[in-house]
Amino acid sequence: MQIDGLTKIAREKMPKHIVFINECQEERLIHIIAHECMHIIRMFNADPKDRFVLLSNSISLEKAFKAFENELACTLSDIETEMLIQYFVNCLLMQLANLPVDAKIEKTLYENYPGLYQYQIKSLKVDAKKTLMGVTKDVEKTAIPLVFYICNSMSYAYLRAIEQITNKNYCEKY
Numbered sequence: 001m002q003i004d005g006l007t008k009i010a011r012e013k014m015p016k017h018i019v020f021i022n023e024c025q026e027e028r029l030i031h032i033i034a035h036e037c038m039h040i041i042r043m044f045n046a047d048p049k050d051r052f053v054l055l056s057n058s059i060s061l062e063k064a065f066k067a068f069e070n071e072l073a074c075t076l077s078d079i080e081t082e083m084l085i086q087y088f089v090n091c092l093l094m095q096l097a098n099l100p101v102d103a104k105i106e107k108t109l110y111e112n113y114p115g116l117y118q119y120q121i122k123s124l125k126v127d128a129k130k131t132l133m134g135v136t137k138d139v140e141k142t143a144i145p146l147v148f149y150i151c152n153s154m155s156y157a158y159l160r161a162i163e164q165i166t167n168k169n170y171c172e173k174y
Helices: 026-045 058-069 078-112 114-135 137-142 145-166
Strands: 005-008 018-021
Touching: 005 026, 018 026, 026 078, 026 114, 058 078, 058 145, 078 114, 078 145, 114 137, 114 145
Parallel strands: none
Antiparallel strands: 005 018
């Protein structure tokens, strides 16, 4: 897994929720489990008609292809180009769907579960450090400019949100 935690929320024919945790340090484990449980609570507190998952479709992929095609190297085959664009779209959709929710979850944890604070701060600092690895000049030189800009714009917003919890300015790198 490239992410720290992932929750598969129980559905009609699924008796239990499943929380996947990436191997990590023990002090992060407590925070990640709490964070993933908040995803479950958030979903069940939402009206069923408001529960949805973002997915790409032929229309969104066509728009993405047009946006990215001028920025991709011409050495790729059509199939490789299409697969790469689909990958970028899925990654960006994942960020778009998760980062605002994750920021809200962190705020809720901070405000309502003071016993988790020490674990949350340590874990968020690790998250911030990983996130800032995507803002370097080396990454910018090798990345597709539009993907780099969109990805880091969303990351910037997330880091600004957790700044209020950690009291650390992560955005000076931007």
